Amino acid sequence: MTARTKKHFLIGPAILLVGGLLGLLAHPETLANPAGQLVPTENPMAQPYKPALIGVAEARRHFEMGTAIFIDTRLPDAFKKEHIPGALALTKVPFQPLWREIRALVPNGATVICVGENAVDLNVARWASQLRMFGIAETRYLDGGLDQWKKSGLPIVSGWDMDDVLREAVR
Amino acid sequence: MKSPLSVFEMSLGFAVRVGSGLLLLIAAKEKWDNFEWWTNQFALLAVTPRGYHAPFAAAAVGMELLTGALLVLGILTRSALAASAILWSIFAVVLASVLWRGIDVACGCFGPESPFPITWPRVVGEVAVAILCVAISFAKLDPLRSERFWRGAESTPHHA
Numbered sequence: 157m158t159a160r161t162k163k164h165f166l167i168g169p170a171i172l173l174v175g176g177l178l179g180l181l182a183h184p185e186t187l188a189n190p191a192g193q194l195v196p197t198e199n200p201m202a203q204p205y206k207p208a209l210i211g212v213a214e215a216r217r218h219f220e221m222g223t224a225i226f227i228d229t230r231l232p233d234a235f236k237k238e239h240i241p242g243a244l245a246l247t248k249v250p251f252q253p254l255w256r257e258i259r260a261l262v263p264n265g266a267t268v269i270c271v272g273e274n275a276v277d278l279n280v281a282r283w284a285s286q287l288r289m290f291g292i293a294e295t296r297y298l299d300g301g302l303d304q305w306k307k308s309g310l311p312i313v314s315g316w317d318m319d320d321v322l323r324e325a326v327r
Numbered sequence: 328m329k330s331p332l333s334v335f336e337m338s339l340g341f342a343v344r345v346g347s348g349l350l351l352l353i354a355a356k357e358k359w360d361n362f363e364w365w366t367n368q369f370a371l372l373a374v375t376p377r378g379y380h381a382p383f384a385a386a387a388v389g390m391e392l393l394t395g396a397l398l399v400l401g402i403l404t405r406s407a408l409a410a411s412a413i414l415w416s417i418f419a420v421v422l423a424s425v426l427w428r429g430i431d432v433a434c435g436c437f438g439p440e441s442p443f444p445i446t447w448p449r450v451v452g453e454v455a456v457a458i459l460c461v462a463i464s465f466a467k468l469d470p471l472r473s474e475r476f477w478r479g480a481e482s483t484p485h486h487a
Contacts, residue, residue, distance in 0.1 A: 163406075174393060179392070182388075256364060
């Protein structure tokens with residue numbers, strides 16, 4: 157390695173060091189709060205959160221009282237086919253959750269009830285856990301999913317009714 | 328007369344320098360614009376000490392921004408290429424570690440709307456870009472020469 161090459165490979169890390177310092181200068185709040193704003197101090201991967209189940213009747217009661225909000229964690233096509241009236245879709249494009257919009261739409265202190273397809277839809281627990289990491293502390297998931305909701309004779313609607321809601325969220 | 332080989336060399340040097348720089352700039356801009364989201368995403372990768380991810384997330388954006396800007400502008404080019412190679416290598420190690428530990432999380436490298444999942448081919452791609460950056464940084468061809476080359480002048484001085 158020539159002296160000139162050595163010089164480049166010494167200046168390279170120096171550039172990264174200066175860049176890193178500039179990044180910290182631009183966001184000094186990260187030094188005051190190194191754990192960030194929304195993420196719990198505990199490493200979420202080390203201690204997976206297990207959200208509690210909520211029964212259909214209790215979920216409906218909370219929703220009607222305005223203390224809970226339904227988030228449909230199924231694929232967008234399934235949401236279009238049928239969903240709980242007033243539920244928010246977690247994704248518009250498959251596997252790309254609308255974290256920012258959902259965060260804006262969920263009122264502070266509200267319980268989020270994640271809705272899956274049925275009792276064996278395990279994705280719902282994963283999404284509920286991830287929502288908690290995004291600062292939505294009170295997340296639960298609907299026991300039996302949409303299947304149980306329908307079996308209980310509760311109403312469902314079809315179609316994609318999220319566009320106006322999403323526009324409102326990003327405003 | 329410009330030989331086809333020198334045209335290829337110049338184009339490769341230029342493409343790697345500007346391409347790598349632009350990628351870093353775009354990635355930095357997306358993270359800058361969605362900084363709260365990026366801090367969370369960075370925490371999910373679980374590569375920093377517990378509860379100390381936010382400063383690392385901020386530093387990463389600064390590194391990408393400065394290195395990308397230097398590469399695109401052609402300032403300290405070889406050193407910026409070396410910095411870029413280090414950055415791409417770090418990205419590859421982080422992504423490989425996430426895959427290895429089986430953490431199910433989106434990459435987030437290019438912002439919340441980024442459609443790229445973390446996959447092994449992605450890791451290989453990042454290693455390839457790092458190797459290219461090192462190669463161009465070491466190579467005799469001057470990555471800056473490309474601009475002068477396209478203007479029709481050689482970078483080596485001509486003597487009468």
